[in-house]
Amino acid sequence: MRDQPTLRIPLGILGLLTALIVYGVVVARYVPELIGGWHVLAQTLVYIFFGTIWLLPLRRFLIWMETGSWSPPQK
DSSP states (O other): OOSSOOTHHHHHHHHHHHHHHHHHHHHHHHHHHHHTTSOHHHHHHHHHHHHHGGGTTHHHHHHHHHHSOSSOOOO
16 A cells, blocks of 8 residues: 555546547547448447447556556565
8 A cells, every 4th residue: 555645546537537538539429420320239239349348458547546557466
């Protein structure tokens, strides 16, 4: 556990919010043009995919915010 406060957490939160806004705008802008003519269930699967894919890098990002290292601590 750290003893001193660090700027990584507030900067990480701002970075995460910025990245999610950019990601959401890109998906909302370009995906409907590509899948607009597809069946509703297929569109639903695509949006579920894009709605969850952003979670993949989140673990390492949260580890960096807490520890300053991109990899998990060794046990």
